[in-house]
Amino acid sequence: MKAFWKNLTMAFGLVLVLTSIVGASEVTEHDIQQGKSIYERSCLICHGESGKGDGPAAFYNAAFSAPRARDFTVGNFKFRSTVSGSLPLDEDIFRTITNGIPGTMPSFSGLSSEQRWQVVAYIKTFYGGFQEEIPEVIKLAGLPILSAAESVRRGKILFQDMDCHSCHGRQGRGDGKVALAGELHDSRDLPISPNDLTNPTGWKNGATASDVVRTLFTGLDGTPMPSYESQLIGHEDDAWHLANYLLSLSGQN
Amino acid sequence: MTNVERFFHPSLKTVLALGFVLFVTSFPLRVPEAEALPAFARKYQVNCNVCHTRPPRLNPFGEQFLENGYQMPGTEDGGIVAKLKYGDVTLDDVSNYFAVLFGVDGVTNVNLKREVPGSEDLTELGTPAIVRLFTTGTVTENVGFFVDMTSIFSRSSDVEIGRAFITLNNLGGMDWAHLRVGRLDPSAYFSMARGRPHWVPVGPKFAPPFGSFATPTVTQWSLFQSAYASKFYGLFDRSGAFIMPFDSTLYNSPEEVGIDVHGRPFGDWFLYQVGVLNGGNERAGDSNNSKDWYVMTRFDYTQSAYLSVNLSGFGYFGNHNAKVLGGADVSRSRYGVGARVRYKWLDVYGAYTIDRVTDLPTGMEAIFDSTATGVTVEAHALVADRVLIGTRFDHMDAGGLLATRKSATFVGLQAKYYLRSNMWFTIRDDFNVRDSEGGRSAARNLRNRFNVSIDLVF
Known part of the structure; x- marks a missing residue:
């Protein structure tokens, strides 16, 4: 609670x-x-x-x-x-x-x-x-979902369905097949590694559930991490489930 | 031995070199992960390379952090961690104040000419050569501390307190004056700081002298920055102990008791430093009741384009800080210039120093050269995220007793592989440029030294 x-x-x-x-x-x-x-x-x-x-x-x-x-x-x-x-x-x-x-x-x-x-x-x-320019703020509806076993389970399914594993790897260690192929580069064309989601100190944009939800909606411009806003808008619960699962990988839930 | 024989009977050095290359290349060249590491890295949750070109040498950000008394540049953030109340402190908090360094000589091969009695070629496996425990940090805003406890196994297993000082920062305004009090390393802010060397000082080996004002028989030359060496033959400290010509002394001493002020009151382009020390490399305090003092200025260009350039000059003015045979006091002083250029993967730095001995007793001028010089230049190239290669040139034009003094010139080659940013393997070879010259001196006796070592800091 x-x-x-x-x-x-x-x-x-x-x-x-x-x-x-x-x-x-x-x-x-x-x-x-x-x-x-x-x-x-x-x-x-x-x-x-x-x-x-x-x-x-x-x-x-x-x-x-x-x-x-x-x-x-x-x-x-x-x-x-x-x-x-x-x-x-x-x-x-x-x-x-x-x-x-x-x-x-x-x-x-x-x-x-x-x-x-x-x-x-x-x-x-x-x-x-x-x-x-006037920055356009992301829009979120609904309330956060408690990080319970059911939420984490649903987040795990979303992790697979949304193809997160192709970069972050099946276990979230940042060793997905796209990453291992060396295909990921940033806007300066420098090689870049996906975040190792099992490392509790590796969350660059913050390590709370709301930080992770924000990252999912905004993406990380200049890196291969895209915005999932179009997939998650109207399905904000899924964003919280996914965030709960991602944080569970590093024992932070 | 023919080339064919060499192929089937490779030397130990060749086998080790090949093994090292295979070992290094066996690691997949992945993009390194961010690692939160020793004391400061843990405290600020950043990678070692935020402050280091590659450990242990500092990059410009690390230098500014050091200058600001272990606080982020331009801030007075010392209280971030220290404001925790007693009882709330966890092991994680404590780890923000401690770090341990292990230096292990894996294998060393020393090749000598055997012209000095007692000389013997040597190939040996190493035990931990150096174990250092650091405790450092800030206790509140603008108040910091640093203590370095070292055990060098080749000397003895005793633990020595090296540097131990308190810092009071930003006195009079941001970057106006930073004060250090205690046993400190004077050259910390010089272009080529003596500390945090990529080339770990080696040796010497010698038969200990017996009694005061006795001269040891040195069988193996010390490989150390010649610019910072004592350079004189025939000098003794005030207790009568022989000062090795390659001992690190004066402004470039590893630690001396004193007070030191530095700052950048006019902006990042100019740094001043003044200090006063007991002097004379005296571990027991100021037995001659006089002081040595020094002044250093440094000019920096640190703007953009991944480029930083600095140029420094110093003067160290000794006051009865040594003795000669017979026990008469003399004064040793040093003047030097240094420079450093860093551009992306390239890091080149060096120093040139002139040492002078004054107040020689009457009659000694004829047998004692009172001027000596030294130069050290190092260059490193970061050829991959984890691989650093480098070279070093050292030349000492020795002074002191004309009958025994001997100049020395060495060149070194080195490659480092960083398994992580806090753990690195080093393969290094130093060779004597002048070993073909005769003379029963350690400066000629050491032909070559090959070494593979591992350093770990956590």
């Missing part, structure tokens, strides 16, 4: 994120300049002076394979709560700065909340589309 309330709370949080207008107060030139100053101290070393993801340290974590540091100049963001191909919300960028990305980017929660919002404002200056 505790897990149910936890999921419910997270779902409300998700709904809030998806339906709210940008949470930060109006951005000023001062914010952008402050953000630039912080960016140059904390972010430039990986993302580069011009935001192309070519900072002096960017090569080493992904020398010959993905993921390299994000190129902010092309408007292609992995971690969003918006539909595939759309720009992220400010909250999405803020969340990534705050939480980091397990394995590749540390959390910058050591920066104050104000500083992180200022960095968000500065990052958006690298891509002109932020001035013109």
